[in-house]
Amino acid sequence: MQWEQVLAPRMGRMKASEIRELLKLLDQPDIISFAGGIPDPALFPVAAFQGALTAALAPGKADAALQYSVSEGYLPLRQWLAAHMTGLGIPCGVDNILITSGSQQALDYLGKLMIGTGDTVLVNWPTYMGALGAFNAYEPVYDRLDPRDNRGAAEYTAKAAEAGGRVKFAYLSVDFANPTGETIPRADRERVLDLADDLGAAIVEDAAYQALRFDGEAVPPILALEIARKAKTGGSIEDCRTIYCGSFSKTLAPGLRVGWVCAASPVIGRLVLMKQAADLHSSTLNQMAIADVAANLFESHVAGLREVYKARRDHMLAALSREMPKGVSWTRPEGGMFVWITLPETMDGAALLARSLETERVAFVPGRAFFADGSGGNTIRLSFSRADEAAIDEGIRRLGRLIAAD
Amino acid sequence: MQWEQVLAPRMGRMKASEIRELLKLLDQPDIISFAGGIPDPALFPVAAFQGALTAALAPGKADAALQYSVSEGYLPLRQWLAAHMTGLGIPCGVDNILITSGSQQALDYLGKLMIGTGDTVLVNWPTYMGALGAFNAYEPVYDRLDPRDNRGAAEYTAKAAEAGGRVKFAYLSVDFANPTGETIPRADRERVLDLADDLGAAIVEDAAYQALRFDGEAVPPILALEIARKAKTGGSIEDCRTIYCGSFSKTLAPGLRVGWVCAASPVIGRLVLMKQAADLHSSTLNQMAIADVAANLFESHVAGLREVYKARRDHMLAALSREMPKGVSWTRPEGGMFVWITLPETMDGAALLARSLETERVAFVPGRAFFADGSGGNTIRLSFSRADEAAIDEGIRRLGRLIAAD
Structure with a gap:
């Protein structure tokens, strides 16, 4: 062959x-x-997972834990996450949350959602190589995003048009980034929001390490900063262009493959369709276990x-x-x-x-x-x-x- | 936005x-x-899964069960599957097996592997709607596959060229198919192999229901028939164009999302790269649990x-x-x-x-x-x-x- x-x-x-x-x-x-x-x-x-899995397979629950479930994700986990995100300055509801098989899957789906062949994705130099790997399947062109180089939207747009597409989104690993360990300062996050507004582009905010801050002051997520802007005119997450990707891989356990996307509900709705078509849903049992462990000891x-x-x-x-x-x-x-x-x-x-x-x-x-x-x-x-x-x-x-x- | x-x-x-x-x-x-x-x-x-999960989280195993693992899948499960497939007339080794998150993910990955925009996929009228959903993301054209209508390869090829691409593969749900419940007879499987040979196309064999035969005589998988052809001239699975997709969803439990692909190793190698980029690997814990339960009571x-x-x-x-x-x-x-x-x-x-x-x-x-x-x-x-x-x-x-x- x-x-x-x-x-x-x-x-x-x-x-x-x-x-x-x-x-x-x-x-x-x-x-x-x-x-x-x-x-x-x-x-x-380990002990918490052992207890959570035993509880998930107890009589009355096992039928659901081992069965097909909805593509959106396990409702109690989405409820916990909506509250968790609200605590990070991102007020939202369950319709703003999709459960993915790790945040790596979220990056794959977001590439699939937005990148047409030849479209431009803005990334930092360097950036998370797994994001480049996920996006590459959809054949983008990359342009360098440096919030301090004062390139305006017109310059990015012209370059993207030359490459045969348009700027679809900027991807940023925001806190203690993979690979540099650096955190994007608040002023730069605001600049990226301004630029994305001018470009009519989305922002993919990769917050996989967000919970692991040892010292210094927490910087609000880009999505929180954008919601704060929109709130001034009565808006909400529904008006935001930022798509936040989170993960339990660095906090609870990577082997269960549970992450999430938090975004405006039209984005979540499209990603749910995509997940239906691509793998139906993430492991029901693992979502139940993560929900239990997160609620008890996150x-x-x-x-x-x-x-x-x-x-x-x-x-x-x-x-x-x-x-x-x-x-x-x-x-x-x-x-x-x-x-x-x-x-x-x-x-x-x-x-x-x-x-x-x-x-x-x-x-x-x-x-x-x-x-x-x-x-x-x-x-x-x-x-x-x-x-x-x-x-x-x-x-x-x-x-x-x-x-x-x- | x-x-x-x-x-x-x-x-x-x-x-x-x-x-x-x-x-x-x-x-x-x-x-x-x-x-x-x-x-x-x-x-x-349920009891078998409860035991398997408890064993997977026992001291000495929990570190691996909750950790990242290789994209190919959990080795003991791949070993069990290689033996299982060999028992179905498909002699193969672990390099011919990739673990996927259900066979739905295998269909998504196979579409991603082969379909360029405008390429043709041959399917039965009717066929599994989830396969159409998975493939649609890669923008194929569908042509009707009916092994008994005597259309030759030239006719399929010309129609595909007219649509702007070529015939990449034929997709068939082979046993007690979703949705018709019908089984493709052996003679028709042989005809599909002949046609795919003439087309230079692959065959995607969806065997999700294969183990659930109640009566009548088992029909060999298309991949088994192809291996039998190749064996006459010293060939093996490595020379075959058929890609077999299996699932534990109908036999053990769908909620754990564990399926597999069995094919020539160059196909598996490319799918491993794709899985690395798309979600790293399927749940380590769930693969261990399925391996344990399958070995004990499949x-x-x-x-x-x-x-x-x-x-x-x-x-x-x-x-x-x-x-x-x-x-x-x-x-x-x-x-x-x-x-x-x-x-x-x-x-x-x-x-x-x-x-x-x-x-x-x-x-x-x-x-x-x-x-x-x-x-x-x-x-x-x-x-x-x-x-x-x-x-x-x-x-x-x-x-x-x-x-x-x-």
């Missing part, structure tokens, strides 16, 4: 994620891994995560100060899981990884895959979420030695 | 599934429902399902013979969940449903949505999977009365 002749053109843009391939390395016991933005499994609320559990991850971030930043040679710089995240390293311009992150795995047995993610234009060769991403303090000390010591020897 | 201006062209083809909307009606206690192809929840193996559990559903089918066929007026005909399925009714040509299934819900309180699915060309107005689909014998007697009695009065 000549498969090439039956493939869709979009398949030319699908390629393996370096991060996913690296996950396979984590099983090798002598590797110190700063790769993969994955939670420390020692922190999973705040206290996340407070515990923050404490552990904060100590690891502090430890990694101290180790970097101690071990990194001159010419290397890095971010100082206020939360999340990542520190972003900029190496001297002559160095290449992918080549460094190859040497590191061979000689120092330290894993991390080369930065180039996070840049839509393939630049950023001299950057790497380190995650501090899964390494204990001794591993951080030893791993950063080895990495510093390797970089200094280059 | 003017959402229309940021929507992709494909969104013009997304519409609500009548079946999914009807599911909402099933909660009304006085409705006798023959709608929805959904299992009887009284038959779910055969015995399915034997029990067959017995119950066979009795309901027999009861429904007897009731139809007793209650239906002249001019109404129906299929006699050898398994599955559905009987397909053809009404007199002047009658309309959707209008009948509206009257039925109002006066007789009997639900079913009008047939038109199963036809890619919108024909089939005088057909309806009845499911016998969820109704007990008294409800079948009463429901068919009322339906016969309604049709006779028309």
Whole structure:
């Protein structure tokens, strides 16, 4: 069978994620891994899930837990999320919430919803590589979004028209972003709102790490800022162009694949149709388990995560100060899981990884895959979420030695 | 926000599934429902799932059950499935298996893999409406596949070229098909293989109901027939154009959303990349639970399902013979969940449903949505999977009365 002749053109843009391939390395016991933005499994609320699953399969509930369910998602979970979002400054109801199989699925669906071949998506340089991977299936063109470069809407629009489409949305990872660990300041969020207004474009706000703030002051979600603007003239979330994507993967557990979208109800309605056609609904049982665990211990559990991850971030930043040679710089995240390293311009992150795995047995993610234009060769991403303090000390010591020897 | 201006062209083809909307009606206690192809929840193996989930969250396993996992799927489940498929006449290994979130997701991914805008997909008239819904997102043209109409490959190819693309694949629901309950005979499966060979096209074999045969002789899967052809010249599944889609939704439980694709490894490899980009992986916990339950009781559990559903089918066929007026005909399925009714040509299934819900309180699915060309107005689909014998007697009695009065 000549498969090439039956493939869709979009398949030319699908390629393996370096991060996913690296996950396979984590099983090798002598590797110190700063790769993969994955939670420390020692922190999973196992007993709470055990109780929630047992309750979901109790007489009177099991019939529903194991059965088909509505594409919108499990109503008590949507109710909890509507209240949760309201607490974040985003007053909304259940009609503004769709449950997805992780926020990765939300990114795929939003690409499918809006991107026609040749349309433009605005992204940061660098941005979450999984978002680029999801969007690529719909064959967009990327343009660089930098809220401080003072390019006006007309310039973006002209460039998009030249590429054969229009600017459909801006995608931003907003808090302790994957991969940089940086948070978009409030003033820049407001600028993005202004720009999107001028463009008539949507905003996709990826808030996967939002709950994991260790210090500093919380910045309101873009959707909260937009609702505040609309509220001045009697408007609400129904008038907003921002689509918020959330996830339980970094707070409760990624293995259950439960995330959500919060947006104006016409957007949710279209995404529900899409989900009906694409996978009917997310696992009923898992939605029930997440709803139970979230209602019982979300705040206290996340407070515990923050404490552990904060100590690891502090430890990694101290180790970097101690071990990194001159010419290397890095971010100082206020939360999340990542520190972003900029190496001297002559160095290449992918080549460094190859040497590191061979000689120092330290894993991390080369930065180039996070840049839509393939630049950023001299950057790497380190995650501090899964390494204990001794591993951080030893791993950063080895990495510093390797970089200094280059 | 003017959402229309940021929507992709494909969104013009997304519409609500009548079946999914009807599911909402099933909660009304006085409705006798023959709608929805959904299992009887009284038959779910609840205790087995309870045990499997408890085992998956035991110390030493919980870390993996709640964590991210590989996009290919949980290895022990893929191993069980490779053995299961081999038992169906499809010798294969784990590299030929991808776990999906139900076989609905497999249909979405296969559309995404192969359909470029304007390409042709061959389908039966009628066919599974959920397949049409999944494929529609990729903007295909449909052409009618009837293995007995003697249209040659040249005719299909010319028509596809006229529509602006080529024939990418034929989609067939093979056993006790949704919606007709009919099984494609072996000779027709061989004809479809010949046609696909001539077209250079793939075959998507939807075997969601395959395990639910009550009587008659099993027909080999198209993929098994193709492997048998290739084996004569030393070939294997790696040389086959048929892509088999399976599901645990009709045998163990739909609420966990676990299905699979079995195909040549280059197809599986591309689908793994797609799944990475679209939702990372299916629920780790649910895959572990299904693997455990399948290994322990798949055969015995399915034997029990067959017995119950066979009795309901027999009861429904007897009731139809007793209650239906002249001019109404129906299929006699050898398994599955559905009987397909053809009404007199002047009658309309959707209008009948509206009257039925109002006066007789009997639900079913009008047939038109199963036809890619919108024909089939005088057909309806009845499911016998969820109704007990008294409800079948009463429901068919009322339906016969309604049709006779028309």
